[in-house]
């Protein structure tokens with residue numbers, strides 16, 4: 001309702017009755033709507049915000065028109081709770097009756113609605129605590145019934161439903177149930193044992209909830225929270241009447257409506273804010289439409305998850321109470337009006353709650369009902385059809401919206417794609433490469449931790465340090481080293497190839513295997529090996545450069561790209577040659593056997609194990625003589641002709657085949673080598689043929705191995721050059737980054753003072769603000785301010801002061817958050833005590849104005865501080881103006897100077913030493929008695 005709107009008429013439909021838990025059976029009733037006005041908070045006080053609202057009576061609130069032109073129209077609700085009203089009272093009069101309906105089988109929902117920081121969480125905490133207490137009280141006092149309580153809790157964050165008891169289960173789906181409406185797909189449900197257990201579960205949910213800092217609220221709820229208690233109750237003994245019923249109590253703490261401009265939201269907060277606002281807008285639309293009565297057409301429950309989940313509570317089968325929380329501050333007047341307008345609509349919404357009987361009881365009741373059940377079922381069927389059609393229409397609408405948004409995002413994606421295509425492939429390569437130091441540069445809080453002004457500066461300093469570190473840690477020389485390692489590897493591979501081919505050459509040449517063609521091939525291979533070595537030696541030369549200059553390194557790599565290609569070509573040739581060699585070996589199998597004897601002697605020393613290169617080959621990781629190869633070789637060695645006659649008599653050969661046991665003749669008689677020599681002569685042709693075949697097989701096998709080895713080598717060279725390419729991209733990207741970072745650092749270094757000076761200024765500002773918020777003694781402030789001016793040794797004192805103040809502020813704010821039930825009298829008193837002590841201190845200082853300042857000095861100060869001449873208590877007026885504007889550094893400086901004069905310590909700190917500021921990191925609460933900040937003035941004996 002806007003100003004000028006007439007006060008809400010009292011409704012014709014009965015409002016929620018205030019009776020025993022659950023009251024009697026309710027058919028139709030309006031939503032119970034109350035408004036809670038909180039006191040001005042510290043932020044608002046610090047900004048000298050004005051109170052803009054007046055509670056005229058228990059039902060009426062009115063805007064205090066500051067211009068007093070004409071009185072504003074009052075707003076009327078079921079109840080209006082003023083700033084001094086306790087949460088207990090809000091519960092008793094604005095929620096209890098509805099909440100306890102769940103104990104008698106009626107669904108109930110209590111929710112808090114209002115602007116961010118208006119007190120929703122504060123209020124709902126107290127309501128929940130009170131409701132839990134009353135529910136268990138009722139259960140205790142109703143022994144004839146048996147109750148089962150189930151607890152579940154959900155959070156709607158950025159339009160995703162999350163289980164607060166099982167956050168890891170991800171987002172939960174919403175399903176349509178023909179009887180129950182929208183239901184959540186299997187949330188975790190806990191059977192509640194007792195009040196303590198329930199409080200424990202609520203505590204878990206609070207801890208799990210998405211909370212963040214905005215400029216209006218340090219602990220702003222960024223999600224809607226729904227705590228659901230399902231209460232089933234049945235009679236322990238059948239009494240013939242209604243036996244069992246079940247209902248749910250929903251306790252809903254909505255996220256606050258907010259203005260991005262007011263909360264200074266950006267990034268995550270802005271995104272959250274827009275989701276919050278969108279769902280609250282749907283809630284407002286639903287309420288507005290429902291308040292228009294039954295003819296207001298389609299109700300857009302399905303437009304947000306919040307309204308889908310609350311559907312039965314909004315115009316459906318539930319009793320509902322809404323507590324609208326508002327800030328009294330003039331600066332929030334527009335938001336408050338929106339809330340009151342929502343509340344005005346909400347009180348026109350009619351719900352039709354009924355007792356939810358469980359199956360047995362429902363059948364019994366039906367039997368007694370005068371309405372024939374077939375008529376009822378026809379009606380129900382019709383209702384269902386209507387509902388189904390409605391759902392289908394909404395589904396279609398949703399699909400249309402979805403299609404539209406898909407179209408939109410596709411359009412956007414196309415645009416982005418166009419953009420990225422223009423960047424070119426090399427840009428993409430550079431982007432997808434990850435640098436070890438890259439992530440460090442992003443401060444971790446930038447993703448989700450709220451950023452306070454202090455953490456922002458600290459973050460900036462840290463960032464600067466990290467930038468420095470990243471420049472040195474991801475030093476290009478590291479990459480150059482990597483490149484060097486790759487070069488080394490490449491060199492090794494070349495060596496291995498070389499060795500393998502040399503071995504082959506020796507074996508083949510020494511045994512004169514193959515024909516002329518083979519010899520040519522081998523010669524060709526050797527010349528290729530030389531060429532490979534030539535390429536390598538070029539690389540070696542360049543590798544030996546000192547490499548300190550990255551740019552030279554890069555250009556070297558660019559010229560070497562050709563060398564690598566050439567190396568690949570060479571290897572290709574080697575492979576071809578080996579192919580030919582294999583072919584020629586197969587042809588040589590057809591060599592006439594008669595030629596063999598003349599070559600026999602020379603063939604025999606076919607001796608891989610004796611090769612000087614053997615050890616290298618074996619050591620090499622991709623040597624043809626890898627373990628499997630060795631098995632093959634062993635097998636070949638043991639393929640000695642079965643006929644013992646074929647055994648060579650040569651010593652070396654005998655030694656070489658020593659693994660082969662001496663064979664027996666046909667009669668099984670062992671023969672010595674001597675004895676066997678005639679046999680050798682005898683079967684010479686056959687043996688030589690066999691031997692020759694054996695050696696050919698072995699050589700062929702050997703060549704095949706080398707061939708596959710060379711193939712592997714080729715693959716590795718390809719991989720290496722790819723890696724080099726990637727490295728090159730990294731180096732180039734890093735070079736660019738480094739240049740940019742160095743520029744940035746140059747700018748930082750030129751324009752900003754050193755880290756400590758920067759931190760000192762920030763810390764000092766924060767300390768001044770905290771002094772103000774915590775009503776700290778102004779003598780203490782003066783002394784601290786004048787003593788600590790940013791020397792390096794001040795750092796520890798600043799840190800201690802800051803910690804103490806932060807603790808104190810948190811302590812005061814916790815007191816503010818505690819529910820009245822927990823508060824008692826004491827804690828609220830300690831804020832009041834600080835304010836009182838500060839007042840006394842100002843009065844004390846005012847008394848010293850005449851004795852410590854000359855008449856002239858006083859007059860100058862009165863004029864400067866705008867104390868009207870001839871006014872009452874000018875001295876007190878002056879002192880009351882000191883240390884009142886934490887944002888204005890001039891005010892701070894001048895206040896400190898005046899107080900210093902009044903208490904008689906001068907700026908140089910001659911009379912006091914820094915050591916009197918205890919370096920104690922313990923929180924003040926850890927000490928037995930917390931004396932407050934007046935302790936300092938006590939120490940000064942003032």
Ligand SMILES: Nc1ncnc2c1ncn2[C@@H]1O[C@H](COP(=O)(O)OP(=O)(O)OP(=O)(O)O)[C@@H](O)[C@H]1O
Nearest residue numbers: 038116117118119120121122217220221256816817
């Ligand atoms: N009635 C009240 N009396 C005293 N302090 C209050 C009252 N209501 C709220 N506060 C204080 O105001 C601050 C903000 O309250 P709260 O977090 O409950 O707001 P909110 O509406 O839930 O905000 P958001 O929507 O951002 O979550 C808290 O520090 C709280 O202690």
